Amino acid sequence: MSSYPWAAGYIDDGDRPKIVTSRFHLEDGYTLERYQATGGYDGLRRALAKSPAEVHDEVRGATILGRGGAGFPAGTKWGLMPADKYPRYLVVNGDESEPGTYKDRLLMERDPHQLIEGCLIAAYAAGLAQVFLYIRGEMPLAHERVGQALNEAYAAGYVGTNILGTDFSVDIVLHWGAGAYVVGEETALIESLEGKRGEPRLKPPFFPAAIGLYGQPTIVNNVETLSNLPWLLVNGMEAYTAIGTQTSPGTRMVAVSGHVNRPGVYEIVNGTTTFRDLLYGDEFCQGIRNGNELKAFVPGGGSAPWFTPEQLDLPFEGRLVGAAGSMLGSGAIMVMDHTTDIPAAALTLTHFYAAESCGQCTPCREGGTWLERVLSRIVDGNGTPADLDQLLEIGESICPGAFPHASSSALGLEATPFPYKMTTICFVGPSAYAPVHSALTLFRSEFEAKITRRNSIPVTAVHATPETAGAH
């Protein structure tokens, strides 16, 4: 048995080290009783036996890269707060909504105490006076599990005043969102937590570590990032960095979805596992469905430029993937087989980002919508030859200059590395363009075919399920 009915999607075949999913195989892993019986809150005890600076050094030394998307090391982030400005806050980003991504939802539903313990360790080490745990609104089960866990943890003396008999006191407040993708951006998250519309702030000056919640120094950390801390404190920096690579130590949770035989969420060794391992490996996705050919895949969530089979042997490592023209983002791979209608697939993502634009920046608000409309008419068979340049021109207004893309020996293309330039405050605008640019760069002939044939060949949905595929 490698999957569990209480953790749909999670698969743990093989003999890989587990840092954050060690309790997913336990049906009652979310209860305080089970958490304590399996070493829970030992990391907090170890942390409290050290000075905050020692704990901070340990986290810095472990180089825990942020798991939310940007990949910035947590220990370094904590060190960016001004030394003399208090109070400082911790805002936990549990607003997971990047297309293709889910791991934070499972971590909150399956092991809420691990997250709470991670919050406590972070608050202790970085001198954070209050914690706000912001959970995406559309995740009521996560709310219930984290809420229950917090109630248990307060009653047991792990959270609140004089934690475990020390002078460490901190409240963790469960906060809930109400449905807005952009709020996953850290400054938008802070705006939302202040009771406002979730519109991202300009950086600089509003780097949260300097000017965050209520204008105070604020650390915004992802759920998975914080969930690493209890294990790190129990097992130590050396054990942590012994897993993975020097630049990307530890593990990562990765969700692989789409046209694979065994889609799932896997905790993988960071930095060394390749995309080929993930898509074809026995302990992972076991190949493309129906023995089909792989056409393309999105390596790091809906915002990431696409890869083709030529990039399969790249390891899941941030710098290498960045140099190859994409990003790891939030640990989400979406796989398209050869039956996929590429322009229609790109449209689902562009529609997403256009719909989720907060509307602050004109290039995103207007550009995203235009991208969607032009792409939509191409997909519907009403495109004109001028539409393809039009798409690139709109993209240029959101991201001036070369946009990252993968290399293609078939097309004679060299990779353009990450990152891009942008005319918007946050990444939502560029994200609307990323699927369009990738699809158009790597599969231009499919767009041209839709335009020249004017829908003389019926355009189906993106693609049918295997059961219904034969019906068309």
Added chain:
Amino acid sequence: MARLNDDNVRLAHEIISRYPRRRSATIPLLHLAQEQDGYLTDDAIRHVAELVGATSAEVLGTATFYEMFKFEPVGTYLINICGTMSCALMGAGELMRHAEQTLGIPVGGTTPDGMFTLEHAECQAACTEAPCLQVNYRHRFRVTPADLDRLVEDLRAGRLGAEIPPHGTLARVRQSIPVESAAGAVTPEQAGAPAWFPAKDPA
């Protein structure tokens, strides 16, 4: 058209007390209002504004930003079918067309008996279990058209009442911070490092 009832006002004050600034409680309080009435009434928005110390225009401005808040009644069961990439790749389009037929309403519509509202939703963080949907934000995974018909039947027959509360109810377990163990909200005015956190040596 209702303001928050007495129980919810008590709960609202408890929630507000957790935050350094009252206005931070806006979204949680709007959820309370939606839980009470199934959607946000004008009176509830005004009441939330009074409670958090903002104008009703400010609260309305916040509320309209977020997709979960509804400003007119929706069905007892809000069915959100995910249409983002992974679900689209696995047949979400067909599922949506089937749902429209089964329910007899177009996407965005509500059945005449007020039982169901059907919406197109964006990524629901269950991409490996595609196509997926949520009923009042409770997930259903790898949904076939036949699964959807059964789900609608079960909901009509009241067989899922224990699992899926009416629209508006977010979480049935609430956080409750006992007064004696609360560390308390820390306002920005409370300057100075926390007790456990020694100031760094100038060296």
